[in-house]
Amino acid sequence: MARRDIGEINAGSMADIAFLLLIFFLVTTTMDVDSGIARKLPEKTDVQSDVIVKEKNVMDIVVNRNNQLLVENEYVKVTDVKRLAIKFIDNGGGFGTPVDGKPGEPCDYCEGDKDPNSSDHPSKAIISLQSDRGTSYGMYISIQNEIEGAYNELRNTLSKKLYGRTYDELLNDYKDNPSKSLQDKIDDLKNKYPQIITEPEPIK
Amino acid sequence: MSKFKMRKKGMPAISTASLPDIVFMLLFFFMVSTTMRETDLLIKKPALPVASEVKKLELKSLVSTIYIGKSKDTRISGDKIQVNDKIVEVKDIPSFIFSERALRKEDEVKFMTTSIKADKEASVGTVLDIKEQLRDINALKISFSTSKGNDLSSNYK
Numbered sequence: 001m002a003r004r005d006i007g008e009i010n011a012g013s014m015a016d017i018a019f020l021l022l023i024f025f026l027v028t029t030t031m032d033v034d035s036g037i038a039r040k041l042p043e044k045t046d047v048q049s050d051v052i053v054k055e056k057n058v059m060d061i062v063v064n065r066n067n068q069l070l071v072e073n074e075y076v077k078v079t080d081v082k083r084l085a086i087k088f089i090d091n092g093g094g095f096g097t098p099v100d101g102k103p104g105e106p107c108d109y110c111e112g113d114k115d116p117n118s119s120d121h122p123s124k125a126i127i128s129l130q131s132d133r134g135t136s137y138g139m140y141i142s143i144q145n146e147i148e149g150a151y152n153e154l155r156n157t158l159s160k161k162l163y164g165r166t167y168d169e170l171l172n173d174y175k176d177n178p179s180k181s182l183q184d185k186i187d188d189l190k191n192k193y194p195q196i197i198t199e200p201e202p203i204k
Numbered sequence: 205m206s207k208f209k210m211r212k213k214g215m216p217a218i219s220t221a222s223l224p225d226i227v228f229m230l231l232f233f234f235m236v237s238t239t240m241r242e243t244d245l246l247i248k249k250p251a252l253p254v255a256s257e258v259k260k261l262e263l264k265s266l267v268s269t270i271y272i273g274k275s276k277d278t279r280i281s282g283d284k285i286q287v288n289d290k291i292v293e294v295k296d297i298p299s300f301i302f303s304e305r306a307l308r309k310e311d312e313v314k315f316m317t318t319s320i321k322a323d324k325e326a327s328v329g330t331v332l333d334i335k336e337q338l339r340d341i342n343a344l345k346i347s348f349s350t351s352k353g354n355d356l357s358s359n360y361k
Contacts, residue, residue: 011224014224015220015223015224015227018224018227018228018231019227021231021235022227022230022231022234025231025234025235025238026234028238029234029237029238034260034261034264034267034269034319034347034349035258035259035260035261035349035350035351035352036255036258036259036261036319036320036347036348036349036350037255037257037258037259037347037348037350038259038317038345038346038347039346039347039348040344040345040346041335041338041339041343041344041345041346042339042344043339043342043344044339044340044342067360078356078360079356131328131332132328132329133327133328133329133332134327134328134329135327135328136324136325136326136327136328136359136360137253137272137322137323137324137325137326137327137328137331138253138324138325138358138359138360139328139359139360140328140331141253141255141324141348141350141359142253142255142356142359142360144255144348145255145256145257145350145356148255148257149256149257152257199332202328202329202332
């Protein structure tokens with residue numbers, strides 16, 4: 001059995017093949033991470049219950065088809081919405097919603113002005129966003145973004161006060177290692193500043 | 205001239221042996237990060253609005269996307285809605301979501317998210333109509349797709 005000497009295989013074209021594949025994947029790759037403003041829609045119920053809400057607990061945002069904004073019947077710019085929303089939510093001028101039959105308690109973590117003519121408690125503060133069918137989507141998203149920003153800032157401030165870290169940091173930690181205690185903290189913050197946003201039928 | 209020639213002779217050739225390794229490394233990176241485009245857009249590519257308070261969409265396999273934008277034909281005005289590979293009407297949205305649900309396992313359905321990729325020039329009316337349709341069939345988790353940025357002034361004029 002004579003073993004024939006096999007010559008070395010030329011690997012010079014290996015680079016060419018790899019390059020070809022590389023270019024293919026370079027072209028087909030899309031590295032966009034889909035990100036956006038997350039919202040949970042309200043469930044549809046057959047029963048229409050009339051809930052009486054005090055006028056002062058509702059922050060009215062109206063936007064018309066020319067992308068002009070009214071907040072509480074005053075003409076404002078989009079960049080003002082966040083400040084106004086924070087002021088409104090964090091006011092804490094009264095008592096919160098009753099939980100399990102117990103009467104509501106005043107907001108002990110709010111840092112607002114305690115103005116009796118503004119919202120009673122973050123758990124009662126409702127933001128109403130009324131848009132027009134012709135409003136541009138970009139404007140709509142900007143307002144949603146400002147409202148989201150207001151809630152995030154409030155939660156961050158409170159979280160910093162209670163736990164020494166911001167709400168965003170807590171969320172990031174939770175993503176890395178979900179633990180019960182962290183979950184409780186996040187839920188607690190969410191409960192203290194719940195997002196109550198209502199969107200009435202658009203103006204035709 | 206002769207001096208120049210001399211120097212050239214003395215220079216050793218650069219070894220290209222490690223070139224395939226480098227190329228392979230790049231290749232693997234792009235292979236891993238690549239996602240093949242599944243849908244061809246029939247509408248004009250929506251220019252997403254900018255937002256600062258964005259959340260990344262987790263669980264990509266559970267996301268169904270609805271595109272809203274202008275028609276490629278400039279003579280046709282109004283917003284067009286695209287799902288998968290066809291342009292549909294608002295009333296067709298529920299059947300699209302149902303078909304998406306049918307592809308997933310039953311216990312995953314409640315984690316499914318609908319991502320709305322709308323052009324910033326689109327009208328809110330269309331988006332709200334879709335939201336209403338999604339509410340009807342209990343597809344409550346939605347995400348308004350945006351690009352991340354801090355300057356929101358480009359969203360409106």
